[in-house]
Amino acid sequence: MRYEAVAGHLDERGLRLFAASEARAAGRGGIALVSQLTGIARSTIGRGLKDLDREAAEWPHGLIRRSGGGRKAASVEQPGLRKALLRLVASATRGDPQADLLWVSRSHRHLSAALAEQGYRASRSLVSRLLNDLGFSLQANAKTREGSQHPDRDEQFQHINDAIERFRRGKQPAISVDTKKKELVGDFKNNGRELRRKGRPEAVRVHDFVIPGKGRAIPYGVYDIAANEGWVSVGVDHDTAAFAVESIRRWWQCMGRKRYPAATRLLITADCGGSNGARVRLWKVELQKLADQTALTISVAHHPPGTSKWNRIEHRMFAFISQNWRGKPLLTHKVIVQLIAATKTTSGLNIASAIDGSQYPKGAKVSDCEIANLKIRYDAFHPEWNYTFVPRRPPSDSTK
Numbered sequence: 001m002r003y004e005a006v007a008g009h010l011d012e013r014g015l016r017l018f019a020a021s022e023a024r025a026a027g028r029g030g031i032a033l034v035s036q037l038t039g040i041a042r043s044t045i046g047r048g049l050k051d052l053d054r055e056a057a058e059w060p061h062g063l064i065r066r067s068g069g070g071r072k073a074a075s076v077e078q079p080g081l082r083k084a085l086l087r088l089v090a091s092a093t094r095g096d097p098q099a100d101l102l103w104v105s106r107s108h109r110h111l112s113a114a115l116a117e118q119g120y121r122a123s124r125s126l127v128s129r130l131l132n133d134l135g136f137s138l139q140a141n142a143k144t145r146e147g148s149q150h151p152d153r154d155e156q157f158q159h160i161n162d163a164i165e166r167f168r169r170g171k172q173p174a175i176s177v178d179t180k181k182k183e184l185v186g187d188f189k190n191n192g193r194e195l196r197r198k199g200r201p202e203a204v205r206v207h208d209f210v211i212p213g214k215g216r217a218i219p220y221g222v223y224d225i226a227a228n229e230g231w232v233s234v235g236v237d238h239d240t241a242a243f244a245v246e247s248i249r250r251w252w253q254c255m256g257r258k259r260y261p262a263a264t265r266l267l268i269t270a271d272c273g274g275s276n277g278a279r280v281r282l283w284k285v286e287l288q289k290l291a292d293q294t295a296l297t298i299s300v301a302h303h304p305p306g307t308s309k310w311n312r313i314e315h316r317m318f319a320f321i322s323q324n325w326r327g328k329p330l331l332t333h334k335v336i337v338q339l340i341a342a343t344k345t346t347s348g349l350n351i352a353s354a355i356d357g358s359q360y361p362k363g364a365k366v367s368d369c370e371i372a373n374l375k376i377r378y379d380a381f382h383p384e385w386n387y388t389f390v391p392r393r394p395p396s397d398s399t400k
Helices: 002-009 012-026 030-038 042-053 081-093 108-117 124-133 153-169 241-259 281-294 312-324 333-341 368-372
Strands: 174-179 216-224 229-235 265-270 297-302 350-356 376-378 386-389
Touching (some): 081 108, 108 124, 153 297, 216 312, 229 312, 229 333, 241 350, 281 297, 312 333
Parallel strands (some): 174 265
Antiparallel strands (some): 174 216, 216 229
């Protein structure tokens, strides 16, 4: 009765010690009697008696069996197993063209099958444990290679930061601009998850083909660095330099001139490519027109090539827009505008948005004469990245 009461609560060592204590209490013949009543082998009870005579410090805490007990490890029974597994994994990671697993995923199942072909016995769980012991783990690709870096990259970053600080001290606007990823308009899957009733996901299209009549949305953003507010024009045609400058113009008309009524200068920080690229001639022509219309002296500072992810608008505005509309199909341009305008953060980010239904045809040509007529000053430090447009005439009454 005592054995049945505790048998379900004790591990192997506990049962052994219990049986040994009962045999010792029974006296002569106790080992045979306890073995008959409990079914525990007499040799096991004998080992339990030896365990009772040992000092507690001789038995490692938490162990059921003495060191060396139980089955031998697979790597001990199969001495070449670890080296064979390491060859399979390491050869593929080095890119050896003759590696067995170069062109298939190195999953535990594939590694186990490859080891079996070499005569080893290794289950998927054993492969997992061995890989962990060898220092391997599942890892995703890491975006760290940027290609060749310009030697003055850091100096240009410092140049941009100094310019922003000067404009902020002078209470002049400094903005960051860029085009967000173009989006298909319609009931397409949008990455992310949204709370809904269980078993009732939003139904969307299987294939991502442009829906005639809806097309794509082209969000071009303007982020006011000091004010922590932004503007997004949602275009319906093409992402051209004319569209980019028009978005800046709309930001100035709707938000900028209200916040900076005494502004005489404007700083634009932008990527080095795309519709606002440093080599885009139309970009410069359109900025000159904007300077003429607003009477603002417009300075431009481009981020070095390959560093667009450090553009402030990317992580201070675009990232929060993507979070806000995750899991929501972008059904119409109006829905896109509403989702963008509803984006808020705890730090006080405020965004306004509107649809730009104008047409911006691609392939516009800019003549050398138009470039020669620009009133542009180039900085001494990397003039291809840093330049300023000076108004050629005072603004008209309609643009004041």
